[in-house]
Amino acid sequence: MKLFALSIPLVAVAAAVAVAAGGGSSSCGYNEDGSFVSPDGQVSAFGTMTAAAACAADGKLPDVVAARLGVLGDEETRQWAEEIKKMDAEARQQREKEDAGQA
Secondary structure, three states: OHHHHHHHHHHHHHHHHHHHHHOOOOOOOEOOOOOEEOOOOOEEOOOOHHHHHHHHHOOOOOHHHHHHOOOOOOHHHHHHHHHHHHHHHHHHHHHHHHHHHHO
């Protein structure tokens, strides 16, 4: 339980660091097919949990990435993955509200 309680602030910190490093709202390195493009342009099959958190902070985590996030990890990793998915859902919901308000 203690690890789970710590995972929530860790997700927020990881997302903030990743967003700052990536330069803002375009920091999501994942493509819709789930492949990851690093800042230096290398394409790989998977990115990091921190990269996923950065996408989630903007509500841009691709569904294919969300589906595999944390699947092979231990309990702590699975909990972290669930928090990332929750953050993504909340960010998407917020973005939809903002878009509806501008229309």
